[in-house]
Amino acid sequence: MGDRWEVEVDRSVCIGSGLCAASAPGGFRLDGARQSHPVEDVADASEALLAAAESCPVEAIALRLAGRGEPVFPPD
Template structure:
């Protein structure tokens, strides 16, 4: 992909389903409150991170381009 992404989890939305760990096991961890956190908020773009965001049942994962802040997921409508 070549882009750099900024990955954020809206912890007020996260329900701890761990779907992000299933799709991108090296990209997220659950804390003691069972809320997801990205391991590296600024990272190289990857299909696994995008799959994690798309697979989140409450769309708590937000991905933007690191340089411009343009939305990657969820897409702007």
């Protein structure tokens, strides 16, 4: 069984670029105010989620190992 990640978007930082939803459409959605939300708070680790976090122009997305809290992105 693979890793699971806690997915968090800091909506006070999010500018609604939509890059996350374009990179990982199954992982993120934009609300009516164009703020990003993870589709699931805990999701299977995937290249798409990592690419979405890395592509966020304001680094509003954090990924951590579920249950352990160790950062995946941004790295320490």
